[in-house]
Amino acid sequence: MSVHKEITNLEIAELLRDVAASYQLQDEKKNKFKIIAYERAADAIEHASSELKDLWDEGKLKDIPSVGEAIAEHLDELFKTGHVKHFENLMKDYPKIMFRLLKIQGIGPKTALKLVSEGSIPKEIKQELKEVEEKPTRHLLPYACERSFEVIDWLRKIKEAKRVDPLGSLRRKASTIGDIDIAVATDNSETVINHFVKFPKLTKILEKGDKTASIILPGDIQVDLMVQPSESYGSLLQHFTGSKHHNIALREYALKKGLSLSEYGIKATGSGQRIGNRLKTFKTEEELYKFLGLEYIEPELREDAGEIEVARDNKLPKLVGLSDIKGDFHIHSSFDIETSHDLGISSMEEIINQGNKLNYEYLAFTEHNPSKSKHNEEEILDLLKRKREKVDQLNLELQKNSARPQRLSASDGGQVKSSVKTMSNQFTQRYNGVRKVFNSLEIDILPDGSCPIPLKGFDYLDFVLVSIHSSFNLSKDQMTQRVLSALSWSPKALIFAHPTTRKLNEREGVELDWPKIFDFCIKNNKWIEINADPMRLDLPDFLVREAVKAGVKLTLGTDSHNKEMMNNMIYGVSVARRGWCEKKNVVNCLSLNDFEKLLKGVINK
């Protein structure tokens, strides 16, 4: 079978981009659309939700959009032999270093070829190449948010900036952010742009024009600015939010209606008669999408993943929101049960207080299991019993408190991020705050799929999370079996937590047979976690979408190790939204009563 099993989607994408570059150097005019086709295929492969190698095994290469007959055949040769003769012929005249130079911003195929043809590559270019190949270029979502606020605050200092918004992948809530994109509505572009490039902390002005400018912040973060008058600000928001692929798809969709779409508005193409030759502008995105005959598409959905077709049919999901979340299913308290991994630092009481501030109805305490190496079974059971007693006692107190209605708060929503709407409705009779805490654990799945605590211990627990913390390099089949074993320990082994174990910018996720896992979850009443820790965001968004399509129930958990981390729920909600989740897909959206009913049904089976 295959020689090169390990080639990744990213490597294949890079290869196809090099092929595109080669075609461009040969004859750009003649190859114009072939170049675009290879670049599109490269993008699609880089963002594909399964490893190409696996698709190839199943004969499904052409399931990837933009991969057609020809490219699929070349990839077949690649997987069979490790190389593609046609590609090698195309690229043989160009030295390898030339393709590496393409990674540097501002250097395209022509410039790269010129540089290598001139003999020796200048020192500063070599230095840039070294930097570009070494550093991770993407930033975690909260970090990018913070950095963007510095610039946004600066822009808001001048009265000419009527509106300032963070856009791009930040607005789409992607798990990692490349550049920070900011839009400004103004009647005085020049003043705004001149002010922008005077941002005190910037290290470099990359470019500065009439309508856009780019700067670099310390830490090599690029900030792109676009400005426009309020009349057409809706078009700018739409354009600059992206994604690039969403925009291309939207513009192609508009073209079919005889309309040409840009960041300034919509005009008729040669054949289109609908609006004449004048540019139609849009103050809001809602008007723009409506004009195109589409339902409003939330930023998190704008990834060219079929959202335009679904919007045309008025069938977009009503996405889950932060205010729908009634509890947190993954919190480590400081209650010491001598755990295998790190304990939390906030007490159960502090965590409940924080839960009250977040308007939750319930919480789950999910410390790691007691260490197997340091305790015998009897000691473990004793530790679990002590925690059960503590949680029972807390629940007694909570019951007493919730027996009397509490003050209804209209402003407590402010504890989270400013972008989040407050959730209290003062006309609804409800009790604020946590009414029940669940006694749970996050249990290690040992490499052989066995359980590190005696199964008798489950009697003390309401339900548990199971997760992988070691031996990340098992084969896909072994890993899948390992997980399914854990989910089979007990009906109470209910939630598969941080399922891929990925850590953004640090470690790739493990390989799992997702269709098999999803199928098992549906048949056996198991749920999968979206871990809201910004360095995990795991299940990743594209797998959330698959899970939702398959009908798997998901839970949100912050994996908090202190009470402040409970505020990270918003990031988990963003992942859920990017995965097209509605309330009905997320267990945490259930009221306490409904959740308890569901739990009872599930664990008594």
Next chain:
DNA sequence: GCCGTTTTCGGCCCGACTGTTTTCAGTCG
């Protein structure tokens, strides 16, 4: 080379900025 609410041919997003080429090529998003 890909693709289909123009469906097996004939299209393929749209505009900004830099540097230098005084009218455009290269690159980017």
